[in-house]
Every structure is written in structure tokens, then in C-alpha cells.
Amino acid sequence: MPDPIFSAAVSFLSYFGIFSILSLSLNLEYGFGGQPNFGKVAFYATGAFVAGVVASRLMPLIAGIAPLDPFSPEGTMQRVAITQSNPYAALLTFLIALLLAALISGAFGYLVSYPAIRIREEWFLAMVLLVTGEILRVVVRSYPPIVNGYNGVLIPNPFRWLGDADQVSLAYMVLILVIALGVYIYINKLVNSPFGRLLKSMRDDQIAATSLGKDLVKVRGQVLILGSALAGLAGVLYAYYSGYVNPDDFIPIRTFDVWVMVVLGGIANNRGVLLGAAIMTAIDRGTQILAIQLQTFGGIAELNYLRYIIVGILMLAILMFRQKGILPEKPVKTPAYEVVKVE
Amino acid sequence: MFDWLLGSVLRSILIGSIYTLMALGLTLTLGVVRLPNFAHAELITIGAYVAVLSSLISSDISFALILAFVITALVAFSCHRVVYRPLSNRGATMYTLVLASFALGLVLRYIILLWASPTGYLQVRPLIPQQVVGLIGTTVILNVFLWSLPTAFILVLLLHLLLSRTKIGKMMRSVANNITLAQITGINVGKIQDISWLLAGGLAGVAGALWAILYYASPYVGWFALLSVFAAVVLGGLTSFSGTIAGGFIVGLSENLVMDVLNRSFGVEFTYKPVIPFAIIILVLLVRPKGLVGLLSKTRIVSRVPSRVEV
Amino acid sequence: MSEILKLEGVVKCYESLRAVDGVTLSIKEGTVTGLIGPNGSGKSTLFNVISGLDRADEGKIWFRGIRIDNLPPHKIFSLGLVKSFQDPRLFLGMTVLDNLLVPPKGQIGENPLNAPIHSRWRAQEISLAKKSSDLLSRLLLKGLHKTLSAEISGGQMKLLEMGRTLMADPKMLLLDEPTAGVAPKLARDIFERLLALREEFNLTLFIIEHRLEVLFDYVEYVYVMHRGKVLAEGKPEEILENKVVAEVYLGG
Ligand SMILES: Nc1ncnc2c1ncn2[C@@H]1O[C@H](COP(=O)(O)OP(=O)(O)OP(=O)(O)O)[C@@H](O)[C@H]1O
Numbered sequence: 001m002p003d004p005i006f007s008a009a010v011s012f013l014s015y016f017g018i019f020s021i022l023s024l025s026l027n028l029e030y031g032f033g034g035q036p037n038f039g040k041v042a043f044y045a046t047g048a049f050v051a052g053v054v055a056s057r058l059m060p061l062i063a064g065i066a067p068l069d070p071f072s073p074e075g076t077m078q079r080v081a082i083t084q085s086n087p088y089a090a091l092l093t094f095l096i097a098l099l100l101a102a103l104i105s106g107a108f109g110y111l112v113s114y115p116a117i118r119i120r121e122e123w124f125l126a127m128v129l130l131v132t133g134e135i136l137r138v139v140v141r142s143y144p145p146i147v148n149g150y151n152g153v154l155i156p157n158p159f160r161w162l163g164d165a166d167q168v169s170l171a172y173m174v175l176i177l178v179i180a181l182g183v184y185i186y187i188n189k190l191v192n193s194p195f196g197r198l199l200k201s202m203r204d205d206q207i208a209a210t211s212l213g214k215d216l217v218k219v220r221g222q223v224l225i226l227g228s229a230l231a232g233l234a235g236v237l238y239a240y241y242s243g244y245v246n247p248d249d250f251i252p253i254r255t256f257d258v259w260v261m262v263v264l265g266g267i268a269n270n271r272g273v274l275l276g277a278a279i280m281t282a283i284d285r286g287t288q289i290l291a292i293q294l295q296t297f298g299g300i301a302e303l304n305y306l307r308y309i310i311v312g313i314l315m316l317a318i319l320m321f322r323q324k325g326i327l328p329e330k331p332v333k334t335p336a337y338e339v340v341k342v343e
Numbered sequence: 344m345f346d347w348l349l350g351s352v353l354r355s356i357l358i359g360s361i362y363t364l365m366a367l368g369l370t371l372t373l374g375v376v377r378l379p380n381f382a383h384a385e386l387i388t389i390g391a392y393v394a395v396l397s398s399l400i401s402s403d404i405s406f407a408l409i410l411a412f413v414i415t416a417l418v419a420f421s422c423h424r425v426v427y428r429p430l431s432n433r434g435a436t437m438y439t440l441v442l443a444s445f446a447l448g449l450v451l452r453y454i455i456l457l458w459a460s461p462t463g464y465l466q467v468r469p470l471i472p473q474q475v476v477g478l479i480g481t482t483v484i485l486n487v488f489l490w491s492l493p494t495a496f497i498l499v500l501l502l503h504l505l506l507s508r509t510k511i512g513k514m515m516r517s518v519a520n521n522i523t524l525a526q527i528t529g530i531n532v533g534k535i536q537d538i539s540w541l542l543a544g545g546l547a548g549v550a551g552a553l554w555a556i557l558y559y560a561s562p563y564v565g566w567f568a569l570l571s572v573f574a575a576v577v578l579g580g581l582t583s584f585s586g587t588i589a590g591g592f593i594v595g596l597s598e599n600l601v602m603d604v605l606n607r608s609f610g611v612e613f614t615y616k617p618v619i620p621f622a623i624i625i626l627v628l629l630v631r632p633k634g635l636v637g638l639l640s641k642t643r644i645v646s647r648v649p650s651r652v653e654v
Numbered sequence: 655m656s657e658i659l660k661l662e663g664v665v666k667c668y669e670s671l672r673a674v675d676g677v678t679l680s681i682k683e684g685t686v687t688g689l690i691g692p693n694g695s696g697k698s699t700l701f702n703v704i705s706g707l708d709r710a711d712e713g714k715i716w717f718r719g720i721r722i723d724n725l726p727p728h729k730i731f732s733l734g735l736v737k738s739f740q741d742p743r744l745f746l747g748m749t750v751l752d753n754l755l756v757p758p759k760g761q762i763g764e765n766p767l768n769a770p771i772h773s774r775w776r777a778q779e780i781s782l783a784k785k786s787s788d789l790l791s792r793l794l795l796k797g798l799h800k801t802l803s804a805e806i807s808g809g810q811m812k813l814l815e816m817g818r819t820l821m822a823d824p825k826m827l828l829l830d831e832p833t834a835g836v837a838p839k840l841a842r843d844i845f846e847r848l849l850a851l852r853e854e855f856n857l858t859l860f861i862i863e864h865r866l867e868v869l870f871d872y873v874e875y876v877y878v879m880h881r882g883k884v885l886a887e888g889k890p891e892e893i894l895e896n897k898v899v900a901e902v903y904l905g906g
């Protein structure tokens with residue numbers, strides 16, 4: 001297999017998996033629950049930062065080696081050495097990072113659901129969340145003890161011990177896709193249930209839902225915990241994929257990208273959202289590869305900017321001409337429909 | 344010895360007056376059109392670049408400001424006609440409008456980048472000579488300083504007169520209070536919204552131009568200022584006129600004077616500066632969601648959007 | 655017959671307007687009571703206050719002996735007091751059947767921990783589905799279960815709105831103009847069905863209604879509101895003879 005095509009395919013599928021988890025989680029929050037999480041990137045970033053902290057501090061301890069300064073070149077070399085020789089430590093660290101990220105991001109999500117109760121203007125929460133994400137980035141990039149500030153921290157792939165670079169990225173890609181598939185199945189089961197109905201009722205009419213006995217403060221908290229925990233998972237996967245935790249990766253446009261995937265594919269349709277994630281991945285990777293190719297032939301680096309212009313125009317086009325997205329919403333699929341049909 | 348203090352206060356006032364202009368525009372769209380316009384940032388940026396480009400023709404500052412007002416007003420108007428109004432006519436929700444304004448801002452910002460980057464306009468000052476016109480202690484007073492405060496003052500005054508003394512201003516206020524009622528009483532809501540967009544854009548443009556003249560223009564100036572502008576608006580109680588003015592200056596003071604004090608006395612690094620407007624927003628949210636309104640005066644250009652039943 | 659709902663001096667103000675101005679009333683369990691009054695007399699506001707959607711500024715409210723004027727709407731609902739809306743507030747993005755399946759209390763699958771494990775709530779879901787299926791045919795909505803609730807007619811929306819309240823196993827229903835917008839013939843039909851349901855489930859009904867000629871054939875007791883106050887109360891025939899009521903309301 002020719003090398004560039006292989007690596008392009010692996011990178012496409014890896015990103016697709018990560019984007020899928022992100023967009024499915026936003027779909028849970030917004031598509032089903034009507035909670036406009038404009039701070040998606042904050043929870044995604046939290047996952048990545050947790051991965052950075054766990055990989056740089058905890059892994060030597062798990063491997064039973066005295067840790068070196070995690071941000072020094074020696075510390076980095078130590079981590080590489082561990083992942084090369086100790087599959088157990090590498091994978092266990094990764095697993096702990098996943099769990100911890102889900103936990104911390106989930107708790108953070110709950111925290112954010114709280115002020116929402118006080119807010120009357122709908123867009124206000126949107127702005128606060130948007131800003132929260134940006135502030136998290138500013139603080140983490142300015143405060144070195146977490147992930148070495150804006151220098152970031154290198155974290156080696158948990159499959160490094162496989163040796164061959166292609167095999168490592170392939171194995172990691174498979175892992176991402178398996179987790180993404182798991183998330184897809186989980187969310188599908190979660191929303192095709194009375195809970196899914198509850199979410200949609202909150203989305204469609206909050207006043208009617210409360211007067212029909214729904215404790216929306218609780219539901220809002222639940223859905224933001226779940227959605228944020230999933231975004232945290234995606235953050236860990238991304239951090240290990242890129243091998244480098246860098247606060248400046250998590251700019252507000254990342255949030256916007258996820259929104260594009262959801263709105264494009266179809267609000268409250270999980271399959272549609274996967275389609276949206278695939279289209280977004282294609283644009284993201286496609287322009288990246290194109291820009292690099294063109295640059296080697298003397299094109300201008302600014303072609304990268306086209307990506308944002310395309311994504312922005314795409315979003316405007318959907319909002320103006322196809323508000324429901326590509327795939328339409330479906331009824332909540334429970335056994336109730338079999339019963340009513342039979343009679 | 345306290346020269347830094349004087350410089351700091353001066354900077355606070357200069358920046359505060361620019362924030363005020365930016366925030367008043369945002370307040371107008373928020374009140375009259377019910378749109379938290381995230382693309383307001385790019386209107387500011389466009390104003391900044393208009394100042395840069397106009398200085399190629401003439402180094403007259405008033406020329407730059409007027410041109411910035413007119414061009415940015417037209418851009419804002421086109422955004423309204425091409426994107427926001429068709430969306431609203433199709434019954435778009437608030438979230439849809441927020442997303443659309445974010446998307447529009449993104450497109451504008453990166454188009455500016457696409458142009459500015461290869462042509463060397465990534466960070467430029469207008470070709471307007473800066474002259475020292477005086478000294479206070481060792482603090483230098485530049486000619487351009489003398490433009491920012493008076494311009495802001497005059498514009499705020501004109502806006503105030505427009506809103507309180509003219510027919511159009513009264514119509515704007517009634518549209519902001521209750522669109523349906525305004526329609527019933529025969530107000531041409533479409534026209535009023537057009538005018539509000541022209542004004543909001545013009546104010547943002549002048550603010551951006553002033554920023555460029557004082558500091559520089561870059562594709563990100565508006566985006567970087569947006570957080571502070573939102574903080575000013577939130578502090579002002581979202582739609583209050585005097586509240587927004589106070590909000591603009593308070594944010595200006597906090598980001599400069601307070602930041603300088605924090606830095607000198609507590610060693611807080613300047614990289615944390617963006618946290619200040621954020622802290623203001625969160626604090627207002629938790630302590631006094633109404634903002635400064637009611638503390639200052641009861642007059643507001645518009646009343647708050649009627650609240651929904653609290654859940 | 656014991657008292658199920660009691661209000662004492664309830665006041666609700668909108669800025670300077672006293673929309674509900676010191677209402678005291680009491681309703682006996684199992685009865686059908688009407689609430690009438692000219693437009694803007696505060697009827698809907700009173701219902702909103704009772705159901706907790708709006709908070710009373712003054713006064714006390716008891717439901718089955720429990721003070722409810724400080725409870726949030728969902729708690730009041732769980733005590734068995736359920737309200738319908740004057741303008742139907744359906745979940746417009748959901749199907750007719752899904753609308754009916756939202757209200758039932760104690761759904762196991764509403765807990766996100768149980769939701770993905772369908773076996774935990776399957777049996778309950780099926781029994782709720784049977785109940786809604788039954789209700790669908792009673793409310794003349796049979797065959798529409800898969801239709802989006804935004805796509806049914808105004809009259810059908812009204813019926814679905816009522817069906818939704820019935821799915822909640824209520825002890826008492828507050829119905830805000832249940833027959834507004836439906837054909838006159840259907841209006842009587844709706845009342846017939848309501849009374850049948852009352853027998854079956856031992857419901858207490860409190861109904862706002864402008865169609866007095868229909869209402870008075872079915873209710874046992876009537877309250878008349880005017881400018882936020884209770885102007886008169888009594889049996890339908892007494893109300894019909896009341897001169898003051900005739901002046902402000904019936905006479906126009
Ligand atoms: N949210 C609100 N804010 C301000 N005023 C309100 C509000 N809701 C109702 N009102 C006012 O309170 C008064 C009572 O209204 P309400 O809806 O309770 O009347 P009603 O008796 O139900 O009338 P109708 O028969 O037309 O339904 C009216 O004058 C109305 O304008």
C-alpha cells in the first residue's frame with residue numbers, strides 16, 4: 001500500500017472517530033435535550049489536559065520508575081521509553097486517563113448546568129459557555145504546572161510498544177473507532193427510551209414539561225454530565241492521537257466545528273450526525289492535505305484559511321436553506337410503537 | 344514615581360471610551376433586533392482596516408473615522424439583509440441566529456486573514472503621524488489620544504439625542520420594548536431595524552478605526568475585544584444606555600488600571616488579562632444578573648426582553 | 655365528600671395589575687366545577703398560580719391538605735394536580751404517541767442509568783402504550799400516533815393536550831377552555847367523555863369554559879370571576895339568575 005494514502009486514510013478515520021464522539025455528545029445535549037452547549041471545547045480540552053497530566057505524572061509511577069521532570073526532554077524520553085517497553089503501563093495509563101477525563105469533564109458539565117438555572121435570556125448561557133472555554137485555554141496556557149503552559153507536553157501513543165509506526169497508528173485508529181462505535185450504540189440506546197422522550201419534551205416546551213411533572217433542573221444536569229463526560233473521552237483520544245497536549249488547540253472554533261457537524265447532519269438524528277462528522281472530517285483533512293501539497297509546489301500557506309471560510313459558509317447555507325439538516329429527526333423508538341400498531 | 348499610575352489611568356479611559364462605542368452598537372442590535380451578534384467583532388475589525396486603508400489616501404483622522412462609519416454601517420446593513428433578516432423571516436430561533444452570527448463572523452474574519460496575510464497587512468498601523476502634544480509628568484500625550492475621548496463623547500451624545508428626542512428614536516425604543524405592539528401601532532419595524540443595524544455597524548466601525556489609530560489593526564482585533572465588549576454589555580444590564588457606558592469604562596479600568604495594580608502588587612502576569620472580563624461576566628451573573636441597571640438610573644433605551652416563566 | 659383544593663386570599667400581580675385579587679374558594683373531591691368570567695378576568699392566571707407555573711404574591715393554597723403555594727410545578731404535578739393549557743402546548747417535535755407517553759409518573763426508563771438497558775423498562779412501557787392506545791381511540795386520535803403533533807388540526811391538538819393530562823393518573827384536572835376551537839358538536843362530546851372519565855378514575859374537575867350553554871349542563875358548581883375577584887358562586891341555575899353576573903358577563 002502506498003504510504004501517503006495509508007496515512008491519509010488512518011488520519012481521516014481517526015479524526016472521524018473523535019469528531020463522531022464529540023458531535024454525538026452535542027447531539028445528545030442540543031439535538032435531544034435542547035441545551036445549547038456553546039462551550040463544547042472546554043470539556044474536550046479538559047479531557048486532553050487530563051490525558052496530559054496523567055501521562056506525564058502517573059505513567060512513571062505505574063511503571064515503577066522514579067519520575068523525572070515531566071516537561072524536560074529527559075522526562076519526555078522517559079515516557080517514550082516506558083511506552084516502548086511496557087505495554088501494561090502504557091495501556092493502563094491510557095485507561096486511567098479515559099476514566100478520569102470522563103469523571104472530571106462530567107463534573108465540570110454539572111457545574112456549568114447550575115448557572116443555567118439563573119439565566120433568563122436564552123443566549124446568555126451560550127455566551128458564558130463560549131467564554132468559559134476560551135478562559136480555560138488562557139489559564140492553562142499561562143499556568144505551566146498543568147501541561148507546561150503554551151509549550152504543551154508530549155505524550156506518546158499507548159501502542160508505541162508495537163514498534164512499527166504504521167502499526168501503532170493503525171492500532172490506535174482501531175481503538176478510536178471501537179470507542180466511537182461504543183458511544184454510538186450507547187447513545188442510540190439511551191435516547192430511544194423514556195429518557196429520550198424526557199429530553200425532547202424539555203427541548204420542545206420547558207413550561208409544558210415542568211407542568212407535566214418533569215424536574216428540568218435535574219434533567220439538565222444529567223444531560224450536561226453525560227455530554228461533557230463523552231466530550232472528555234474525545235479529548236483524551238485526541239491528545240494521544242496528536243501525541244501532544246497543546247492548550248492552543250482548543251480555540252472556540254473547535255466548538256463551532258462540532259455544531260456544524262450536528263446541524264449539517266441532522267439535529268436529533270444520530271446517524272445524520274455521523275454523516276455530518278464525516279463531511280466535516282473530509283473538509284478538515286482535505287484542506288489540510290491540499291494546503292500542504294500546494295505549499296510544496298509553491299502555493300501560499302494561507303490556503304489553510306479557506307477551510308474556515310468553507311465551514312462558515314456551509315453553516316450559513318444549512319441554516320438558511322435546510323434547517324433540519326440532511327437526515328430528518330425520527331420518533332423515539334420504543335416498544336410502544338409495536339403495541340399501538342398491533343391494536 | 345507614580346507615572347505608571349497616570350499612564351494606566353489614561354489608557355483605561357482611552358480604551359474604556361472605545362469599548363463603550365463597541366458595546367453601544369452591540370446593545371442596539373441586542374435590544375432592537377434581539378440578536379447577540381457575535382459578528383460584531385468583525386465589524387470592529389473592518390472599521391480598523393478601513394482606517395488603515397483610508398490613511399493611504401489621506402492622513403486626516405476625521406476622514407478615516409467618517410469612512411469607517413459609513414463602510415462598516417453598510418457592511419452591517421448587508422449582513423442584516425443577506426443573512427439575519429431572511430433567517431428571522433423563516434422563524435429562526437435565538438440559537439440559530441447565534442450560530443449564524445458566529446458563522447458570519449468566522450467567514451469575514453478569515454476572508455480578512457486571507458487578504459491580509461500574503462499582502463503584509465497582518466498587523467499594521469494607519470499612516471497617520473503620531474505627534475507628542477504634551478507631557479504629564481513623564482507620560483506622553485499623543486495627538487491621537489485627543490481623538491478617542493471626544494469622538495466617543497460626541498457619538499454617545501448624538502445617540503442619546505437620537506433615542507430620546509427624535510421620532511425615529513422613540514420608534515426604536517418601542518420596537519425594542521414590544522415588536523408585536525410596535526407593528527400594531529403602525530411602526531415600520533423593518534425600517535427601524537435597518538436603521539439600528541446601520542447605527543450599530545457605524546459605531547463598531549468608528550470604534551475599530553479609533554483602535555487602529557491608537558494601536559494597530561489586525562484580523563483579530565475585533566475578536567479579541569469581543570469578550571470585553573460582552574462584559575461591558577452584561578455589566579450594563581444588557582440593554583441599558585447609561586449602564587452600557589458605565590460598563591465600557593469599568594471594563595476598561597479593570598483591564599488596565601486594575602490589571603497593572605495586580606501585576607505590580609501581586610505579580611499577576613499580563614497573560615491572565617482576558618480572565619478579567621470573564622470574571623466580570625461570571626460575577627454579574629452570580630451576584631446581580633440585572634447588571635448595573637437600577638443602581639444608576641431607571642432609564643434604559645429598551646426594556647429587557649420579557650422573561651419567560653422561570654423553570 | 656372532603657375538600658380537595660382550597661384557596662385563601664390568593665393574589666397575583668403583574669406590575670401594577672392585580673390579575674388575581676384575593677381569591678378564596680374550595681372544591682370538593684369528585685365534583686365538576688366551572689370557572690367563568692369575561693376575557694382578562696384572571697382565570698388562566700389563577701390556574702397558573704394553582705399549578706405552580708406562576709407564584710402567588712399573597713395567599714395560601716392547599717391540595718389534599720398539603721400547602722402547595724411554595725412548591726415547584728413538578729412537585730404539584732406529582733401530588734396529582736394536573737393542568738392543561740388554554741393554547742395547547744404540545745411537544746411539537748414529537749409524535750402524538752410520544753406526547754402521550756411523556757407525562758406518566760415513575761417511568762423507570764426516565765433515569766439515564768436505566769434508559770440504555772431496555773429490558774428494565776420494557777414491561778412498563780408496554781403497559782403505558784396500551785393505556786395510550788386506549789386513550790387515542792377515546793379521543794378520536796386513532797391512527798395518528800405516528801404523526802408529528804405539529805401536523806394535526808387545532809381541535810385534535812386540544813384533545814391531545816387533554817389526553818396528555820389524563821395519562822398522568824391525575825386526582826384533579828384543571829382544564830383551561832377544553833373546547834375552545836373545536837366544533838360545537840364535538841364540544842358536548844368532549845364533556846360527555848370527561849364525565850365518563852371522572853366516574854372511571856374518580857377525578858375532580860375544575861374547568862374554565864366560555865361556552866356556558868354547554869358548561870352549565872355538566873357542572874355542579876360555578877365560580878364567576880371578574881377583575882381578579884370572585885364575583886359570585888353557586889349552582890348553575892343560581893348563577894343564571896344572578897343579576898350582577900348577568901350584568902358583567904352574560905348580559906355583556
Ligand atoms: N405574563 C403576564 N404579564 C402581564 N400581564 C399578564 C400576564 N398574563 C396575564 N396578564 C394579564 O392579566 C389579566 C388576566 O389574564 P388571564 O389570562 O388570566 O385572563 P383570562 O380570564 O384567562 O382571560 P381569557 O378568557 O381571555 O382567557 C389580563 O389583563 C392579562 O392581560
Ligand SMILES: [Mg+2]
Pocket residue numbers: 697698699740830
Ligand atoms: Mg384564559
